[in-house]
Amino acid sequence: MAARADIEAVIWDFGGVFTSSPFEAFNRYEAERGLPxxxxxxxxxxxxxxxxxxxFERNEVDADRFDQLFLEESAALGHPVRGRDVLxxxxxxxxxxxxAALKACKQHFKVGCITNNVVSMHSPGQDEIQRAAGAMGEIMPLFDAIIESSKAGVRKPDPKIYLxxxxxxxxxxxxxxxxxDLGINCKPAAALGMTAIKVMDVDQTLADLAEATGLSFETEDAV
Structure with missing residues (x-):
């Protein structure tokens, strides 16, 4: 398959795309503590x-204030949870x-990363926990451009960050x-004219990405 001539860049979210979704960890935490x-x-x-x-993702509050605010917001829903336990x-x-798909795209297109993060997480490629995962340290240098909400002062789904x-x-x-991996973040991208792909699982994502870019990616059996 040949790369599509009308596509010049592939832009990626980070968490829930290159790593398993934090929603899975959220659900485990909730189940362990008897929360809804x-x-x-x-x-x-x-x-x-x-x-x-x-x-917090726009760096307008520090970790202590986030901890307090998240506690207040969760308590308002009937189940107090400290923000420091969520991070x-x-x-x-x-x-x-x-x-591997990112590396393949980089051979044909410009590649960028837009991530909503917080100062205490640092850059996704430098975080101590993530670097311990092994391959993580190689990911961030692959991008031609990176925008972190905590540094830019704007976060998805604000259309400004895509522009x-x-x-x-x-x-x-x-x-x-x-x-x-979030539909709410895909909508403004699509509204601006981008081809938006909601990441639900790896097989689906690579199939959608192949259709959008004209490239082919390794099947699960080939890995």
Whole structure:
């Protein structure tokens, strides 16, 4: 298969794309403590532009304030959870096939990463926990451009952050493919003209990415 001539860049989310979804860790935490399933996701989805998570990812509050605000927000839903207990759940296991897909895309397109993160997590490729995962340290240097919400002061799904990446890569939105594990983050990318792929599992993602880029990727049996 030949790379599509109308595609110039592939832009990636990080957590839940190159690593297993933190939602899995959230659910394990909830089950272990007898909390309702998806409680943490509900906290994060409530007032999602200005809640504790949003403020922390834009670096507008520090870790102590996040801890307090998240506790207040979860308590308002009937189940108090400290923010400091949630942060360690963010690191996931590396998905080697997704890393291989990134390397394949880099041979034909510009590649960028837009990640919502917090200062205490550092850059996804430098975090102590993630570096301990082995292959993680090789991922971030592959990108031509990286935007971290905690450094940029803007976070997904604000359309500004996608346009910032387009400017860095010198491409138009309609010449981009965008991958994210959250539909709410895919919608503004699609509205700008990008080909948006919601990452649900690796097989589905690689099939959708192959269709969007014209490239072929290794099947599970070949890995």
């Amino acid at each position: 399933k998806d409680l943490i996701r509900r906290v994060n989805a409530t007032n999602h532009h200005d809640n504790a998570w949003a403020l 360690p759940l963010l690191s996931g296991a590396v998905r080697p096939r997704m890393v 910032m990446m387009c400017e860095l890569l010198a491409v138009k939105p309609e010449a981009c493919v965008y991958l994210d």
